[in-house]
Amino acid sequence: MLFKKKINADVRELVKTSGLAHVAFIMDGNGRWASSRGLPREAGHRAGAKNFKTVMRYCRDIGIRYVTVYAFSTENWKRPESEVRALMRLLDSEIDVAKEENDVEYLFIGDKTAIESAIRARMDELENMTAARPFRLNIAFNYGGRAEIVHAVNSLVSEGAVSVTEDDISRALYTDGCPDPDIIVRTGAEFRLSNFLMWQSAYSELFFSDKMWPDFSKRDVDRVVEEFSRRKRRFGGL
Numbered sequence: 001m002l003f004k005k006k007i008n009a010d011v012r013e014l015v016k017t018s019g020l021a022h023v024a025f026i027m028d029g030n031g032r033w034a035s036s037r038g039l040p041r042e043a044g045h046r047a048g049a050k051n052f053k054t055v056m057r058y059c060r061d062i063g064i065r066y067v068t069v070y071a072f073s074t075e076n077w078k079r080p081e082s083e084v085r086a087l088m089r090l091l092d093s094e095i096d097v098a099k100e101e102n103d104v105e106y107l108f109i110g111d112k113t114a115i116e117s118a119i120r121a122r123m124d125e126l127e128n129m130t131a132a133r134p135f136r137l138n139i140a141f142n143y144g145g146r147a148e149i150v151h152a153v154n155s156l157v158s159e160g161a162v163s164v165t166e167d168d169i170s171r172a173l174y175t176d177g178c179p180d181p182d183i184i185v186r187t188g189a190e191f192r193l194s195n196f197l198m199w200q201s202a203y204s205e206l207f208f209s210d211k212m213w214p215d216f217s218k219r220d221v222d223r224v225v226e227e228f229s230r231r232k233r234r235f236g237g238l
């Protein structure tokens with residue numbers, strides 16, 4: 001217990017001194033986690049949802065201010081209908097759990113219009129009831145990075161813009177008000193961004209883990225923080 005506390009205090013300090021404010025997660029590997037145990041893919045997503053809460057709360061407790069998770073991509077509609085339905089059910093039940101979190105501000109990033117209206121109303125309600133809290137969680141749901149940029153540009157054009165700046169686009173993205181991710185973590189032994197935060201990731205550090213998402217632990221988050229604190233960020237300068 002004492003040892004655990006010490007790690008936590010050290011990691012909290014590292015978060016502060018390294019300036020780590022925003023961590024984004026591509027939670028990959030739920031399906032393989034389930035298959036390797038002879039379980040249906042849906043069981044992997046349930047285990048993934050459980051771990052998502054553990055990791056999100058831990059990030060909050062060690063002083064990270066923003067977390068973004070990739071929960072459902074615009075491409076995930078191509079999965080079998082039963083899996084898509086299971087992911088929608090999970091989203092719905094996560095909203096109930098989320099209502100009990102006291103200090104988390106929830107924001108869904110992505111195109112909500114394709115989501116069943118009853119669930120969408122509950123997403124809106126959750127966002128409204130948790131606004132302006134100290135820790136922000138962005139849940140990317142029906143999200144695609146390129147689609148987000150197109151949506152941002154179209155909304156600027158519809159407001160009358162004839163040319164746009166980088167700042168204009170940043171402000172028109174779903175993540176407005178949130179700094180770009182300092183580090184993007186992908187589990188599941190895949191080494192790509194898969195259309196996640198295409199604009200915001202321009203200078204993000206990348207961290208790839210061989211673990212399947214349900215196995216990604218608090219100690220793995222510590223490793224991300226330790227690794228981030230060692231990276232030299234130059235943002236194109238010297």
Ligand code: FPP
Nearest residue numbers: 027028029030031032048049052071091094
């Ligand atoms: C990728 O693993 C994971 C997903 C497509 C879903 C991620 C969703 C969760 C972790 C649940 C959290 C839910 C909410 C609403 C926050 P995969 O299925 O592609 O795994 P595989 O590559 O092993 O097949």
